[in-house]
Amino acid sequence: MGRPGAVIEVDRNTPPTLFHYGEGVRLEKLPLGSRVIYAPDPIAPIAHPERAIRRALGHPLEDDPLKALLRPGMRLTIAFDDLSLPLPPMAQPDVRQLVLEEVIELAAAAGVEDVHLIAANSLHRRMTEDEIRHIVGDRIFSTFYPDRLYNHDAEDPDGNVLIGTTSQGEEVTLSRRAAESDLLIYVNLTFVPMDGGHKSLATGLGSYRSVRAHHTVDTLLNSRSYMHPPDSALHHSCIRQGQLIEDTVRCFHIETSVNNHSFPAIANFMQKRETDWTPADQAAFLAVKQLTDLAPADVKRAVFHSMRAPYGMTSVQAGQVEVVHDAILETVRRQMLVEVEGQTDIVTLGIPYLGPYNVNAILNPVLVVCMGLGYLFNLYRGRPVVRQGGVVILAHPCRNEFDSVQHPSYIDFYDEVLSDTLNPAEIEERYEKCFAEDPWYRQLYRKSHAYHGVHPFYAWYWAAHAMQHVGDVIVVGGERETVHHLGFKCATTLEDALEMAEQTVGRYPSVTHLRLPPLFVADVR
Amino acid sequence: MLALQYVRSVPAYALVRATGGNARVATSDLSMLHLGDIEEPEPPGRSWVRVRPSLSGICGSDTSAITGHASLYLDPLTSYPFVPGHEVVGVLDDGTRVVVEPALGCRVRGVEPACARCEEGRPGLCENVTEGAIEVGLQTGYCASTGGGWGEVLVAHESQLVAVPDALADEAAVLIEPFSCCVHAALRGAAGPEDTVVVLGAGTIGLLTVAAIRLFTPPRRLIAVAKHPFQREQARRLGADLVVAPDEVFQRVRFATRARRLDGVDRPLLLGGADVTFECTGTARGLNEAARFTRGGGRVVAVGMPGEEKVDWGPIWQRELTVMGAYAYGVESGGRRTFDLALEAAPGLALEQLTGPLFGLTDYREAIEYALGAGRLNAVKVAFDLRDLRV
Numbered sequence: 001m002g003r004p005g006a007v008i009e010v011d012r013n014t015p016p017t018l019f020h021y022g023e024g025v026r027l028e029k030l031p032l033g034s035r036v037i038y039a040p041d042p043i044a045p046i047a048h049p050e051r052a053i054r055r056a057l058g059h060p061l062e063d064d065p066l067k068a069l070l071r072p073g074m075r076l077t078i079a080f081d082d083l084s085l086p087l088p089p090m091a092q093p094d095v096r097q098l099v100l101e102e103v104i105e106l107a108a109a110a111g112v113e114d115v116h117l118i119a120a121n122s123l124h125r126r127m128t129e130d131e132i133r134h135i136v137g138d139r140i141f142s143t144f145y146p147d148r149l150y151n152h153d154a155e156d157p158d159g160n161v162l163i164g165t166t167s168q169g170e171e172v173t174l175s176r177r178a179a180e181s182d183l184l185i186y187v188n189l190t191f192v193p194m195d196g197g198h199k200s201l202a203t204g205l206g207s208y209r210s211v212r213a214h215h216t217v218d219t220l221l222n223s224r225s226y227m228h229p230p231d232s233a234l235h236h237s238c239i240r241q242g243q244l245i246e247d248t249v250r251c252f253h254i255e256t257s258v259n260n261h262s263f264p265a266i267a268n269f270m271q272k273r274e275t276d277w278t279p280a281d282q283a284a285f286l287a288v289k290q291l292t293d294l295a296p297a298d299v300k301r302a303v304f305h306s307m308r309a310p311y312g313m314t315s316v317q318a319g320q321v322e323v324v325h326d327a328i329l330e331t332v333r334r335q336m337l338v339e340v341e342g343q344t345d346i347v348t349l350g351i352p353y354l355g356p357y358n359v360n361a362i363l364n365p366v367l368v369v370c371m372g373l374g375y376l377f378n379l380y381r382g383r384p385v386v387r388q389g390g391v392v393i394l395a396h397p398c399r400n401e402f403d404s405v406q407h408p409s410y411i412d413f414y415d416e417v418l419s420d421t422l423n424p425a426e427i428e429e430r431y432e433k434c435f436a437e438d439p440w441y442r443q444l445y446r447k448s449h450a451y452h453g454v455h456p457f458y459a460w461y462w463a464a465h466a467m468q469h470v471g472d473v474i475v476v477g478g479e480r481e482t483v484h485h486l487g488f489k490c491a492t493t494l495e496d497a498l499e500m501a502e503q504t505v506g507r508y509p510s511v512t513h514l515r516l517p518p519l520f521v522a523d524v525r
Numbered sequence: 526m527l528a529l530q531y532v533r534s535v536p537a538y539a540l541v542r543a544t545g546g547n548a549r550v551a552t553s554d555l556s557m558l559h560l561g562d563i564e565e566p567e568p569p570g571r572s573w574v575r576v577r578p579s580l581s582g583i584c585g586s587d588t589s590a591i592t593g594h595a596s597l598y599l600d601p602l603t604s605y606p607f608v609p610g611h612e613v614v615g616v617l618d619d620g621t622r623v624v625v626e627p628a629l630g631c632r633v634r635g636v637e638p639a640c641a642r643c644e645e646g647r648p649g650l651c652e653n654v655t656e657g658a659i660e661v662g663l664q665t666g667y668c669a670s671t672g673g674g675w676g677e678v679l680v681a682h683e684s685q686l687v688a689v690p691d692a693l694a695d696e697a698a699v700l701i702e703p704f705s706c707c708v709h710a711a712l713r714g715a716a717g718p719e720d721t722v723v724v725l726g727a728g729t730i731g732l733l734t735v736a737a738i739r740l741f742t743p744p745r746r747l748i749a750v751a752k753h754p755f756q757r758e759q760a761r762r763l764g765a766d767l768v769v770a771p772d773e774v775f776q777r778v779r780f781a782t783r784a785r786r787l788d789g790v791d792r793p794l795l796l797g798g799a800d801v802t803f804e805c806t807g808t809a810r811g812l813n814e815a816a817r818f819t820r821g822g823g824r825v826v827a828v829g830m831p832g833e834e835k836v837d838w839g840p841i842w843q844r845e846l847t848v849m850g851a852y853a854y855g856v857e858s859g860g861r862r863t864f865d866l867a868l869e870a871a872p873g874l875a876l877e878q879l880t881g882p883l884f885g886l887t888d889y890r891e892a893i894e895y896a897l898g899a900g901r902l903n904a905v906k907v908a909f910d911l912r913d914l915r916v
Contacts, residue, residue: 412780415773440785 002041005338005520008273010034015274017513018285019350019395019494021477022363023300024292025270025285026350026395028494034511035344037385038273039520042259043335045312049095052316053102056254060319061327066103066252069183072111077181078103079152079205082121083131084356085191086258087517091308095256097137099187099316103254104140116177117149120186120204123211123452124357125406125445126151131359154207154452155442162209163248166240170213175205179249186321188255190328192336192379192519193227196255197325198242199235206241208436208454213237215458217424221465225378227521229329242321253321255328258311259335260518267307271518297362297401304353305360336379336521343387343524345509346501348494349376351396352517357451357459361403365482366410366418366456368396373473374462376514383524385512389471391501393494398478398486405449409441413456414485422487424464432457472504526565527914528676529889531557531590533605538593546592548894558591560889563608566672568680569658570635575618576625576681577915580699580883581674582612582908583896585728585807586830587666591893596832603667604660610674610909611666614689614698622689624701625674625681626864627665628853633682634658646856664853675886677914687864696877699908704733704876705867710828710851711737712858716801720744721782725774725815726805727751727760728899729906730829732879734803739764740870746781748799750774755903759879778818792817794840799823803851809834816840816848826851883910 008014016027017036030036046052057066070076080096083089100117107115117136119127132149133141141149152175153159161176178184178201186204190196203211214237220226222233229235245251263270267288269281277285292300315331317324355363355371363371372394377384386392402411417431432454435441441453467473473488474497483490491497502509514522537557544550552558568574587609589595611627630648631639634657642650655661662668665679672679689698707730716722722744724735735749749765751757757768769777775793779786784797794817802815807829813836815825821844828851841848854863884892886909896907 411776415777416780438783440779440783443785 002043005040006038007338007340008036008038010036015277017515018270018274019348020352020517021350021395022397023297023304023353024397025289026477027285030348030513031498031511034513036513036515037338037340037520037522038515039260039518040335040338042261042312042518043314045259045314046316049098049313049316050102052313053099056316056318057102057106060252061317061323063252063319066318067106067110069250069252070107070110070112072113074112074114074182075180076107076112076115076183076185077118077178078115078185078187079118079120079178079201080135080187081189081195081200081204082119082124083127083135083359084124085189085195086309086311087191087354087356088262088307088309089134089359090258090311091264092134093137094135095258095313095316096135096187096189097140098313099254099256100136100140103185103187115144115148117144118175118177118205119151120200121151122203122206123154123208123445123455125449125451128449152205153446155446160207164244166244168237168240170237170241171209172202172241172244173207173210174201174245174248178205181249183252184249185252185254188253190255190257190325190332193229193329193332193521196328197229197235197238198321199238201245201251202238202241208452210241212436212454213241215461217428217461217464220461221468224465225380225384227378228381246321251321252318253324254316254318255324256316257314257328257331257335259314260520261311262309262518264307264310273515301353301362333521336519337381337523338520340385340522340524343383344385344390344512345387345505346391346393346498346511347386348393348511348513349395351376351394357455358403358406361406362401363396364402364407364410364414365398365400365486366414366459368394368398369463369486370459372396373466374459376516377463377466379514379516379519380522380524384466384469385514385522385524386470388469389505391472391474391504392466392470393474393476393497393501395476395494396478398475398482400479400482400485406451407456408444408450409435409438409453410451410456410459413460418485424461424467427457427460472501474500526563526677527560527886528563528608528672529558529560529886530563530606531609532559533557542593546594548592548897549890551592552890552893556591558889560886563676565678566670566680569670572683573680574683574686576613576615576623576679576686577677578610578613578615578674578679578911579622580614580695580880580908580910580912581610582699582703582906583892584612584703585730588893588897589830589832592897594832595830599663599667602654602661602663604662604669607662607667607669608673608676608679609666610676610679611664612699612702612908613665613674613679614695614701615674615679617686622698623686624689624698624864625665625679626685626687626705626854627702628855629654629659629662629664629668629671631657632684648855649853675909677911687868690868690872693868693871694877696880697871697875699880700729700733700876700906701864701867701871703729703906704737704871705854705863706730706851707733707737707828708741708867708870709854709857709863710734710803710826711741713849713851714738714742714801714803714824714826716742716744718743718745720800721746721748721778723748723750723774723778723799723802723815723818724765724805725750725802725811726829727753727756728805728829729879731805732756732759732763732905734805734828735760735765736763736874738803741866744801748778748781753900753903756900756905759905763874774814775818782820784820794818795820801826803828805829807831809836812836816844816846819844819846821845823847824849879905880908881906883908885910885913
């Protein structure tokens with residue numbers, strides 16, 4: 001049985017704390033009395049995942065067994081989550097592969113021939129062949145790719161249909177193939193509480209027209225937080241859209257969760273608390289530190305991005321979307337929740353090399369903001385860990401570097417938009433439409449491997465709540481000009497940053513370090 | 526009189542070329558440029574007067590000639606030895622402050638009837654530059670008979686003289702000649718109010734072209750491409766809507782024009798792009814890039830003086846670009862003299878901010894070296910200060 005998450009107070013005997021620092025790591029001495037929040041240990045995985053999947057498909061929640069829904073001559077579409085989760089990518093076999101193989105076997109046994117598999121990448125970039133193969137496995141890939149296994153194209157004018165408008169006026173579009181199917185199966189991997197449920201179909205197979213309904217500054221400011229769906233306006237909107245989809249096409253939802261075993265053996269020290277480090281972990285840390293301090297950026301990136309995580313599947317459920325999702329969220333919360341007593345003046349965070357939108361690419365400055373103030377800041381339930389008007393200190397090199405293939409619109413967003421204004425609402429009003437409709441971004445999204453033109457806006461909006469909540473953001477070790485361009489302060493060392501933060505929050509502040517990944521959700525009392 | 530003189534010498538030219546135009550070699554005793562006491566130029570006729578230069582700029586065309594990079598096309602259009610310097614503000618013997626319009630057309634040469642180009646008001650294109658009372662030469666500063674701004678005295682035809690208002694400092698007036706070139710270029714380019722215009726390069730010509738476009742043919746969006754911080758600051762001040770670095774020009778022009786970008790083997794290209802591009806670097810890179818980010822059917826105006834450059838004509842052909850030169854000045858389509866337009870506009874531009882440092886003639890080696898590295902040294906117009914020589 002693994003240990004639950006913990007909040008440890010730093011004393012004289014506490015070893016230095018690990019900070020992720022982009023494609024590198026640092027050890028930092030936190031002030032005495034600081035708190036460090038650690039994720040729970042990985043919960044035990046299911047011993048026989050294939051058997052559990054078969055059981056879920058045979059005994060779904062509030063739905064008929066999948067076998068009963070399959071018949072010869074039907075049109076079957078199976079959508080699945082893309083590479084934006086889990087992070088780092090899962091070592092093979094990916095749980096999606098296991099589920100897909102079971103589903104396809106059942107379909108074949110039932111005589112279903114018209115089967116399409118669609119990666120529900122929404123406005124994310126198209127996955128490469130290798131990336132798709134990694135998720136679905138060799139057998140499915142060689143059978144279905146490319147004609148019947150492909151990325152969703154949210155900009156294909158003929159490939160998407162408007163299926164209606166919700167009671168709140170949110171438009172809902174869906175992949176035409178999915179909308180015109182007799183059965184639409186979604187295979188989910190819920191990595192954090194934000195994922196899964198109605199959000200998967202509503203966004204994954206949607207288009208800008210439907211995603212724009214909830215990916216707005218206003219919605220995200222009213223999602224406190226979007227890592228806790230009951231308090232998330234974003235999720236309420238997705239539920240309305242998802243219910244409309246269910247009214248249009250017969251859906252069958254399969255959702256899985258994995259534990260937080262996020263690092264392979266070589267990087268096991270990242271998984272562990274520093275007090276648990278063995279001499280081997282210390283040696284591994286030193287080796288990684290040396291490598292990342294000295295190696296060229298390309299080498300570091302290649303090494304980090306080749307890491308695969310040995311996640312274990314912790315649950316699988318199938319059936320009606322909402323009950324399935326609720327059941328899965330229970331397991332996800334069991335893995336992720338850490339009780340935290342009270343807020344803090346200052347939160348420190350090490351931003352890792354990887355976020356949902358930079359698999360096999362650099363975490364560019366806009367994504368650093370998205371990662372730090374968007375995703376990691378919002379990993380809370382109840383109240384943010386940092387108090388209103390407090391300070392967030394991020395550790396990241398924050399270089400002015402972009403991947404021109406994956407993030408072309410991010411480059412223009414950084415150069416053109418952020419030079420003009422940093423205000424999310426103003427950015428949304430003045431610039432979003434023009435990026436979303438730019439023909440070149442559209443072409444790169446459809447034909448290359450670029451994120452949609454509007455995507456950097458969403459990355460920025462994710463951070464809107466944090467920007468409104470905190471009094472200051474300081475980046476330790478960041479490239480000065482870039483950090484200032486983002487509207488933040490820059491410090492060379494953590495000590496400097498803490499000293500600077502005192503000017504905002506006063507003397508003798510309380511400090512809390514979020515030691516992640518592995519990820520956790522702080523349940524702040 | 527004390528003057529710098531450019532002497533035609535094949536061995537010196539070969540030496541300078543062999544060193545790639547190294548500034549030290551190009552100003553050494555073995556180069557084409559020599560400082561010395563020479564005879565004052567004699568006025569070749571009654572309408573000619575003596576001008577004693579106060580400030581005389583070092584132009585890109587001067588440094589090209591000195592470093593052996595100038596187009597050999599110009600050689601038969603030049604008479605040797607000559608005193609360089611065609612960006613001149615000076616005084617007449619009666620104390621009148623003037624700038625010199627250096628083009629040596631039919632009227633200056635006393636050729637009658639004037640050639641068709643001069644009749645059109647384009648003395649820079651004069652077809653009689655080998656005729657008349659003076660030696661061959663397109664301009665003062667490239668003619669053996671007239672002297673030039675890099676000497677104590679030059680001679681000029683009265684039609685070349687334009688009085689400088691008292692309010693305009695010498696440091697601003699010395700830029701009237703290059704500014705006139707840029708006004709002419711802007712009017713040649715004729716950008717429309719809905720156009721996106723790119724000015725490539727932010728030396729003297731680039732910056733003054735930005736100012737001229739903003740004043741005379743303001744487009745919807747004016748993008749300046751500038752490498753160095755001071756250039757960027759000045760480009761913004763003179764009217765650019767957006768200032769971008771050379772290596773981001775394709776990205777930023779693409780965004781501004783909603784074009785599509787394709788990445789080629791050697792360099793990118795845009796499908797779509799700028800309506801009008803003013804190429805002010807005079808380099809192969811500039812011309813090649815301009816041809817690839819200017820939209821099909823658009824115009825590329827060559828303002829900076831190019832040498833013999835290797836240019837890929839593929840995009841010019843396929844995109845049906847109009848590539849036009851913009852040389853010198855004259856009388857513009859509204860019947861106004863370009864110099865007058867420039868002089869009228871100059872007081873509002875604080876051109877003196879672009880001038881400096883100033884060097885004495887005897888410090889010509891440092892001056893030329895400084896001018897060759899002006900951008901990275903945060904300078905725009907390096908000039909000779911000859912006012913002390915008059916005392």
